[in-house]
Amino acid sequence: MDLVRQAGLYIHIPFCQSKCHYCSFFSFVPGVGQRQKFIAALQAQIEQAATLTEVAPLSFATLFFGGGTPSLLAPTVLAELLGLCRQLFSWSSQVPEISIEVNPGTIDASGLATLRQAGFNRLSIGIQSLNDAELVRLGRIHSREQALSTIKTAREVGFDNISCDLMYGLPLQSPASWRTTLAALLALQPEHLSLYELTLEKGTPFGESLQGGSGQIPEEEAVLEMMEDTQRLTAQAGLERYEISNYACPGRQCQHNCNYWHNGEYLGLGPGAVSGLAGQRLVAVTDLEAYVHRVRQGESVWIEQEQLESEAAFRETVVMGLRMTTGVSVSRLHARFGIDLVPYYGDTLRQLIRQDLLSLQGDRLFLTPSGLPLANRVMAELV
Template sequence: MDKTGPGIYLHVPFCLSKCSYCSFYSCTGTDDTLIRQYHAAVTRRLTTLQQLVPWKDLTFTTIFFGGGTPSILPVPLLADLVTHIQKSFSVTSGQAEISIEVNPATINQEGLVKLRQAGFNRLSIGFQSLDDQQLKRIGRPHSANDALETYAVARKAGFTNISIDLMYGLPDQAPQQWSKILDQAMELEPDHISMYELTLEAGTPLATAVDKGAVSLPDEDTVMEMMATTRETISHTPLERYEISNYARPGYRCLHNLNYWNNGSYLGIGPGAVSAFEGKRWSTREDLAQFTNAANSHESQEGEVEVLDHEAYFRETVMIGLRLTEGIDLKKLHDRFSIDPVIYYGKTLTHLLDRKLLKLDGQKLSLTHHGLALANTVMAELV
């Protein structure tokens, strides 16, 4: 198991335009003034947070700039924010994983070199597809060539840990098209790849178009075929599947996300960002103006708060942990919660083992190959 610890997430809520499937909080049509106000607000917020328990007592091992589209921010502001975070909190010196999400065509080689110099050591590039028509249909503001170009200049800029994001199950997508995209992506030899099935989020333009019958998504069998293609293609590469949707070369797993899957603590900064500490989870309101005002007046920014009791926190840790292909360590779980998972789940666990959806190997409980494809069904029984 990779060593993980608490992480800091900065939500950068700006995008060039809104992709048709996206329900994340982000603003479009932003101007320089708004961006500078956001930067000033984050800086002030850091000053407040660095004095607060538990954050002031933790040593963070990862920093992640996500969005939105962080690469819309001018590079000097990104560099300033990452420096500010490192000065505000205790961050493992010299070894912290510091990631940033970038979108194709929003940053050039010079900017990427500066990000490296500022301390970012991991890049996540949002490809989503390598088919221009598909990209257009889902409202991505870049071409396949932009994606390939951004990847190439990122390597030239010295990034040795690059992840790419792809989506499958796109409108009218055929398995052959997915297979072609996958082959092209593998030719790049990425260190890490995240592949998500497109899911319809209520209220998005894509969900409305599907509801109206104007757009159709591939059926379940077709999606299963795409998943089989993914397994086959990946098996010829050095990438290993370590989570339901994530694959990495040995030594390149995303430590920031591993902390989420271990149900660890994390501090979220920015509108819409979520923080968690020992069973309590709370989000910052999805409102840029409110975030800016509250940060300036050092007010509390808690939006929705969820406090899990001990058993609910335990069950959640089991479910999130099972997303990892190596599964969960029952002894460690028992040490952490003083609950024996085998006794706690009793017959439910026996049934899942009998149906070969879960497997038990010594102290490790994990999804089987079959269980990985039916993860939602398994989770529903363990909730």
């Protein structure tokens, strides 16, 4: 019999009220009747997944409803989906971390209360900015006031583990504006922050209109100033940077995402969801109609299945682990893959250490403060 293996469970809700101008995630505005079809198919997929031989040895430590905008579904439906997952899968603790992403303007006080009562115990709120002009430019559907009131209401209904997403390096954003947004958010004492620099993705309105220098994207110097302000303000507020873009109060790191960065196992349900099980990467069909059809027929929704060979999995684990400020453990990597990191990377590693981008102290290899802003360059050499 297989040993029980700990894993994360992810549920993808692919709907958004409108598409933000920078977003390349798999999400779309639902058409007539699509929500009902999706909910029925997702329920059926949860039931089917619970019987899969790949899933039988797994014990789930975390559950994450992401998207898209999960809060576009009725809170009672989300509560039922959570109940189904809790009932049908094995859990490694009585009170696992159960997160849900919500967007201001899509959920009210009674909806938040329903989610809390149903057992969601971590809320991830997509704020992005607290400047109304910036929010309009991003194509967000909410205002500063709505964002602030969502956080306050979440507290009132009993959420004591709140994460907020913000973005910097936005079109026409000044360092002063970023400081104002960040300080106003920190004043509400969120337990966790995800702070991302805007990237211009192909196929998005921003990717098309701002690529190649429109003069709207802040200069590198201004972005560096924003990064420095971020370090200072988050540290003053008692939040510790534990991953390239993530900051948390002690003990409030996102356990679900830490599992990804440790390259642990995870099951993703819903269209477009990715799973990583027993060294295999599995990708579900993104087309909603095809997803619904396959689930109804009892067919697999996975359209891509890739078995990573051990060396590739080792390199992936190193690169993912270096995203965390504590980095990777050389001995644990050796125990897991039978590969000795230092001789394996040889001169490449020595060079990165000499350039003060990586540091090897005792058993741990991690990005230095000067390596963190250049993480992509470092990882490109190790992947």
